[in-house]
Amino acid sequence: MNQAWGLQQLLAAMVVPPSPATAAASGDQADGLLAAVPSARRPCRTIAVAGGKGGVGKSTVAVNLGVALASAGHETILLDADTGLANVDVLLGLSPPQHIGHMLDGECTLESLLTPAPGGLQIVPSGSGARRLAQLDNNQLAAIIRAFDDLPQPPEYLLVDTAAGLSDSVTMFAAAAAEVILVVCDEPASLTDAYGLAKVLSRDFGVRRLRMVANMVHNEGDARLLHQKLARVSDRFLDVAMEFSGWVPHDERLRQAIKRQAAVVELWPSSPSARAFKKLAESVDKWVEPGRAGLDRISFFSGREASAGEKPG
Numbered sequence: 291m292n293q294a295w296g297l298q299q300l301l302a303a304m305v306v307p308p309s310p311a312t313a314a315a316s317g318d319q320a321d322g323l324l325a326a327v328p329s330a331r332r333p334c335r336t337i338a339v340a341g342g343k344g345g346v347g348k349s350t351v352a353v354n355l356g357v358a359l360a361s362a363g364h365e366t367i368l369l370d371a372d373t374g375l376a377n378v379d380v381l382l383g384l385s386p387p388q389h390i391g392h393m394l395d396g397e398c399t400l401e402s403l404l405t406p407a408p409g410g411l412q413i414v415p416s417g418s419g420a421r422r423l424a425q426l427d428n429n430q431l432a433a434i435i436r437a438f439d440d441l442p443q444p445p446e447y448l449l450v451d452t453a454a455g456l457s458d459s460v461t462m463f464a465a466a467a468a469e470v471i472l473v474v475c476d477e478p479a480s481l482t483d484a485y486g487l488a489k490v491l492s493r494d495f496g497v498r499r500l501r502m503v504a505n506m507v508h509n510e511g512d513a514r515l516l517h518q519k520l521a522r523v524s525d526r527f528l529d530v531a532m533e534f535s536g537w538v539p540h541d542e543r544l545r546q547a548i549k550r551q552a553a554v555v556e557l558w559p560s561s562p563s564a565r566a567f568k569k570l571a572e573s574v575d576k577w578v579e580p581g582r583a584g585l586d587r588i589s590f591f592s593g594r595e596a597s598a599g600e601k602p603g
């Protein structure tokens with residue numbers, strides 16, 4: 291993007307009149323990627339949940355999508371990659387005795403960190419309030435990603451809940467996943483921060499597709515309008531496809547579930563947000579992953595794939 295473009299210009303460019311035709315076209319594009327693939331034969335699907343801005347609902351989406359996928363019978367692991375201010379365990383009312391810091395210190399394995407969570411989900415907990423976990427260097431971040439190579443059996447899904455901001459932690463974990471969900475809500479700062487993250491991931495990490503999920507919106511029309519605003523600038527200035535991949539309504543039930551430290555998909559399965567998460571899980575299961583060939587960045591399970599490829603016969 292032209293550096294001369296400031297925040298106000300970016301926001302002005304995002305203001306688009308609602309156009310049913312464009313919205314429909316965008317939907318067609320997203321639907322075109324949702325060709326069904328039998329899940330049983332697929333390798334592990336890795337999906338990072340990011341967003342740039344704090345408080346847009348990244349952890350909420352990651353946790354509820356994880357529980358929805360697991361409840362639908364898909365073996366699913368959720369890595370809490372917000373290493374300094376982890377909250378996946380808190381959101382689910384869990385108190386795991388160890389976290390990723392213990393693994394980095396050589397005190398336990400990644401496998402031993404796997405903590406059972408509702409619906410059959412397993413989480414990999416991280417610590418909260420530990421400064422050294424908030425300041426992991428790139429070698430330590432890479433060690434976390436590589437630790438997944440040593441799991442006896444990769445899960446069907448690995449979800450990665452990333453931190454807010456644009457730190458190396460956020461970009462490395464997001465770029466290490468095959469898919470990135472960008473959680474966006476209808477606030478100017480959410481749009482500009484999501485754009486900033488999209489810019490870094492596409493320019494510096496070669497990410498060519500992002501999947502926007504609108505959170506805390508009133509209806510699908512508002513969600514698609516939000517997508518149009520973001521796609522309008524990313525199509526113009528970035529080399530990345532910004533797909534519309536779903537939406538979650540603003541739902542008081544969800545806030546109540548968070549207060550009770552429970553996943554809304556378990557506590558109130560017929561609430562509007564729970565239904566949205568189940569729909570999102572169904573569509574995620576139909577995504578066709580982009581090819582990984584030619585990736586020179588570190589990615590989840592790539593070491594495993596490489597060593598499998600080296601085996602004779």
Ligand SMILES: Nc1ncnc2c1ncn2[C@@H]1O[C@H](COP(=O)(O)OP(=O)(O)OP(=O)(O)O)[C@@H](O)[C@H]1O
Pocket residue numbers: 341343344345346347348349350351372453454505506507538539540541542544545548563
């Ligand atoms: N769909 C929703 N409806 C109502 N409230 C919501 C919804 N999604 C999120 N929230 C509210 O937003 C708060 C922040 O959500 P969450 O912690 O998931 O954001 P986050 O992006 O992970 O934040 P951070 O980057 O600070 O970790 C939640 O505690 C909840 O109160």
